[in-house]
Amino acid sequence: MQRVRRHFAADANCSVCHSAVKDVHHVLRGCSRSMMVWAAFVRPDWLADYLSLDLVTWMTVNLSDDSHFGIQTKEWDILFGTLIWHIWLDRNNHVFNDCSCDPNSTIARSTKVQRLCCSARQEARRGGSTMQSSTIGNVGLVKWNRHVVGWYCFI
């Protein structure tokens, strides 16, 4: 809707699934492509509830409770964050570059970033970095700064 109102797009429907609703909730969870990604990680008996939570509760629960929804409960908060990030990147790539990303590619890239983040977290907990420089390149230890309660940052 915003893109049509601002004359960036002529069609208000989702360009992936052609749904009439196209908001943040739809992009991150309601779109058929996003649902395929979540279905790979969320316990099937929880999937309907998972996809119907309001956005703030959904993010809060997933970023603070490792064991609530995920099939894989270890480091779920990191996996959740990387999945959201890659779903968002793929959507932008689709909208702005007309590139269709396969949900399996989204899953593969997200799990790879999760593994790297988990390794970095474990190294940081041990108090040092013994990771190979080729693994992390020129990236130093990254620290996440908590945002003000009620705000979420995707970058």
Ligand SMILES: [Zn+2]
């Ligand atoms: Zn859609």
